[in-house]
Amino acid sequence: MSKPLRLGLAGLGTVGMGVVAIIRKQAELLEARTGRTISISAVSARDRGKDRGVSLSSYAWEDDPVALARRDDVDIFVELVGGDEGPAKQAVEAALAASKHVVTANKALLAMHGQALAEAAESMGLQLRFEAAVAGGIPVIKTLSEGLAANEITRVTGVMNGTCNYILTRMEAEGLGYNALFDEADKLGYLEADPNLDVGGIDAAHKLALLSSIAFGTQVDFAGIEIEGIKFITLEDIHAAADMGYKIKLLGVAQMTGRGLEQRMQPCLVPETSPLGQLSGGTNMIVLEGDAVGQIVLRGAGAGAGPTASAVMADVCDIARGHQVFVFGKPAKTLREAIPALSLRAAPYYLRMALKDKPGALAKVASVLGDAGVSIDRMRQYGHEDDHAPVLIVTHKTTRADLDHALEAMGHTGVVSGTPVALRIEEV
Numbered sequence: 001m002s003k004p005l006r007l008g009l010a011g012l013g014t015v016g017m018g019v020v021a022i023i024r025k026q027a028e029l030l031e032a033r034t035g036r037t038i039s040i041s042a043v044s045a046r047d048r049g050k051d052r053g054v055s056l057s058s059y060a061w062e063d064d065p066v067a068l069a070r071r072d073d074v075d076i077f078v079e080l081v082g083g084d085e086g087p088a089k090q091a092v093e094a095a096l097a098a099s100k101h102v103v104t105a106n107k108a109l110l111a112m113h114g115q116a117l118a119e120a121a122e123s124m125g126l127q128l129r130f131e132a133a134v135a136g137g138i139p140v141i142k143t144l145s146e147g148l149a150a151n152e153i154t155r156v157t158g159v160m161n162g163t164c165n166y167i168l169t170r171m172e173a174e175g176l177g178y179n180a181l182f183d184e185a186d187k188l189g190y191l192e193a194d195p196n197l198d199v200g201g202i203d204a205a206h207k208l209a210l211l212s213s214i215a216f217g218t219q220v221d222f223a224g225i226e227i228e229g230i231k232f233i234t235l236e237d238i239h240a241a242a243d244m245g246y247k248i249k250l251l252g253v254a255q256m257t258g259r260g261l262e263q264r265m266q267p268c269l270v271p272e273t274s275p276l277g278q279l280s281g282g283t284n285m286i287v288l289e290g291d292a293v294g295q296i297v298l299r300g301a302g303a304g305a306g307p308t309a310s311a312v313m314a315d316v317c318d319i320a321r322g323h324q325v326f327v328f329g330k331p332a333k334t335l336r337e338a339i340p341a342l343s344l345r346a347a348p349y350y351l352r353m354a355l356k357d358k359p360g361a362l363a364k365v366a367s368v369l370g371d372a373g374v375s376i377d378r379m380r381q382y383g384h385e386d387d388h389a390p391v392l393i394v395t396h397k398t399t400r401a402d403l404d405h406a407l408e409a410m411g412h413t414g415v416v417s418g419t420p421v422a423l424r425i426e427e428v
């Protein structure tokens with residue numbers, strides 16, 4: 001039997017306590033599968049006195065995660081604090097400088113500093129693993145960087161934020177408002193410390209940036225992602241989409257084009273009968289397309305204590321077995337700088353607008369769309385509310401540029417109130 005593997009665990013919240021639970025419950029299984037005893041030497045969190053439901057007195061305590069990262073009795077530093085700066089970053093850097101392997105669930109940190117951290121880890125011959133950072137319990141990092149290593153990846157698509165999927169599906173099923181669902185998602189342990197990262201699409205974009213790097217051999221380029229969150233989606237949109245056979249999902253798409261790397265994270269309509277349309281609650285789905293393998297679909301719990309801790313422990317087990325991989329699938333120094341490219345691919349769009357109750361109003365909108373080269377596929381007008389009528393339009397395939405021209409012109413017609421909502425329809 002090889003020597004025991006000792007963890008330093010920073011962060012004892014949803015994920016951290018999930019890791020403690022697995023290590024306690026599955027000690028024998030982990031040893032049988034890795035050939036090593038896996039134990040926790042020391043832990044760190046903000047509040048030592050907090051009741052965490054189980055006694056942690058058998059572990060040494062450090063107030064400062066940086067001190068934990070440097071301890072002699074720590075072989076792997078497990079960072080489950082969160083945040084792209086501050087203690088998480090300082091402690092991960094300290095761990096690498098002290099020759100410790102690092103396992104983290106922190107997508108924000110890697111989306112912002114992944115390249116520098118990967119170079120630091122690889123220059124020291126250390127493992128920096130982040131399976132839990134993308135899509136919770138789904139082993140998508142391993143699938144992409146190892147299982148599909150022989151493929152040129154052509155496209156990555158997916159729903160990768162559990163909170164947003166939970167809110168969108170519960171809004172439709174229960175007719176519940178945003179705030180009630182926020183509280184429910186919080187109780188399930190889905191929310192980021194700053195929930196604006198979830199509903200603003202930023203958390204999902206952090207994840208997409210990491211997947212793109214592995215898929216396309218480019219440096220992590222979070223800044224190059226077009227991001228739109230779900231905050232402006234109303235119950236009306238959800239019901240209107242359902243009426244027309246669609247579901248609204250916060251969808252990420254990344255693909256390499258001749259012009260550069262296209263990455264977008266935005267609410268889209270998907271057919272309700274499609275695998276993505278069927279996703280409910282905190283479930284995530286990632287669709288990977290490779291030249292040799294074709295399409296792979298991964299589906300599972302994208303957030304919460306058990307699923308995320310499962311992914312953390314998968315990384316720990318790999319390190320215990322001595323399995324080595326490059327952080328982003330290729331040596332970090334060989335990753336190319338990404339050139340961001342906007343999507344030029346035409347797609348149908350869903351439009352919602354409030355039309356003033358005036359003669360010829362609908363004709364004006366149709367004419368503006370026609371002038372911009374945007375053709376109408378379907379249209380619905382609902383009953384008047386005060387002096388406005390909600391109008392929904394599904395267009396034939398059009399480019400975003402043509403649609404933007406039409407939306408701009410609509411603002412000058414004098415018959416549309418406010419800004420129309422425009423959501424892309426994706427057939428994945």
Ligand code: NAP
Binds near residue numbers: 044065105189
């Ligand atoms: P959490 O429940 O808020 O827990 C964060 C932990 O970090 C807490 O134990 C907190 O201490 C500790 N902490 C915060 N600031 C600290 C500081 N300055 N010094 C020391 N400890 C500090 O967060 P979580 O949901 O477990 O998420 C942890 C990480 O996993 C984040 O990067 C998150 O993005 C990622 N992640 C989460 C999920 C999920 O489903 N929750 C899924 C995938 C990835 P106290 O407990 O004393 O306050």
Ligand code: HSE
Binds near residue numbers: 162164304
């Ligand atoms: N807040 C994240 C989500 C946690 O809702 O998906 C998992 O990364």
